[in-house]
Amino acid sequence: MNTKQLQYFLVTANKGSITASARALDVAQPAISLQIANLEHELKVKLFERDFRGVQLTESGQKFKQHAELIMQQISLAKQDISGNKETIKGKVTLAVDQAIGNILSVDLFQELEHRFPEIDLQLRIGPSHTIEQWMSEKTTDIGITFERHNGHYLSNSIALIKEDLYLVMAQVPKNPIHAELAHYASLPVEELQHYELFMSETEDSLSQILQREAQQLNFTLKRKNAFGQLMTTLHYVSQGFGLVVLPSSAVFHLIDSNQIRCLPLIQPQLQREVCISATNGKYNVAAANAVTELIREICANKYMAQQWRGELLDQKYYRADLKQINAIGSPGAC
CATH class of the missing domain: 3.40.190.10 (Periplasmic binding protein-like II)
Incomplete structure (x- = not known):
């Protein structure tokens, strides 16, 4: 197995045709067919189904494609590291x-x-x-x-x-008396969200889907209020004391640092994205x-x-526990 075989395989898989792959690579079709045949022989599996329309990956081909892409990525990164010419x-x-x-x-x-x-x-x-x-x-x-x-x-x-923690975000001094009681909470059970009207993004958005899924599991209905189109507009409105919104720390870390907002961790269950x-x-x-x-x-x-993006770090490559x-x-x- 060599990088030429992997390159020919990947381009053919993405193009769905040996003819199209040959044009993209500026290589003769028989050369591509030969390299793919050699690869299949070495792996002892069939990577493509062939018909008059072109080629399609087999189940084994789809699995191998993921590995081939990662291999090519690592080769590219290795060349960069060794050459020192970033x-x-x-x-x-x-x-x-x-x-x-x-x-x-x-x-x-x-x-x-x-x-x-x-x-x-x-x-x-x-x-x-x-x-x-x-x-x-x-x-x-x-x-x-x-x-x-x-x-x-x-x-x-x-x-x-990262699995980022989700918080109920509110003003330091809410204008709405109903929100003032939240000042006594250090965290908030998810079920308590049913008592408050929340700014929410469109229903297809990931945050809305997470909240809706948890509400259904806990058997309550969210009081939904359409958020402004721009996140910063919604946050400005909330920070002035006129509403509540559920967001990750990635959206509000700058307002946390400047003490413009208060946010309560959501628990029972802990909400993360x-x-x-x-x-x-x-x-x-x-x-x-x-x-x-x-x-x-x-x-x-x-x-x-730096405690600005809060949650559970999943990618450990650049993590330094001492720092x-x-x-x-x-x-x-x-x-």
């Missing part, structure tokens, strides 16, 4: 995130790119979770920050970053996309260690 990495990368993740990642990410990879042109696309998944399915973005790991083929390259970074299939061999992905993983760990302990000294236990 500053020469260039290209355009499109990253899709929702507003909360954009809030915690974007400033650090653009600063680090300017410092480490000045020739990478990062384009940020902001949208709700279901729109991000659609963009990835349509292959109109290179990388996406998604929520929960899915079985969809376009999320096969996902890395789970799993955050994943996913590469769109077919983008596996782009050095610039790999560099952006690694920076995001590093920033996620840094934000977690987290130092940052925790003198930090408040709740936001």
Whole structure:
């Protein structure tokens, strides 16, 4: 098995045709067919079903495709590390995130790119979770920050970053007398949410789905109030004392640091949202996309260690326990 075989296999799998793969690679069709045949012989499995329309992956082919993509990613990263020429990495990368993740990642990410990879042109696309998944399915973005790991083929390259804790966010001094009683709580059972009207995003969004799922399991109905289109507008309204909203710390860490809001951990059960970074299939061999992905993983760990992104860190690659302990000294236990 060699990298040429893996490359030919992956391009053919993504194109769905040896003819199309030959055009994309500028290689003769018989050469591609031979390399794939040799690969199948070595693996002792059939990777493609062939008919007049082209080729389709078998079940074994689909499993092998995930491994082949990871191998090619690691080879690309190994070349970068050994060569020491990271500053020469260039290209355009499109990253899709929702507003909360954009809030915690974007400033650090653009600063680090300017410092480490000045020739990478990062384009940020902001949208709700279901729109991000659609963009990835349509292959109109290179990388996406998604929520929960899915079985969809376009999320096969996902890395789970963090399970972020969800909080009930409110003003330090609520204007609504009904909300004033919450000042006596250190945390809030999820079932208690039924007594309060909540700003909520559209029903397809991941946060709304998590809340709706828990409400159904606990047999109560949420009092829903449509959120403003922009997260910062909703947060401004809430911070002025005129409403409540459920959000992760990624959306509000800057307001926590400036003491503009108060947030209560949601318990019984503890509410969390799993955050994943996913590469769109077919983008596996782009050095610039790999560099952006690694920076995001590093920033996620840094934000977690700084107590700004709260929850359970799932991606341990850049985690330093000693640094987290130092940052925790003198930090408040709740936001």
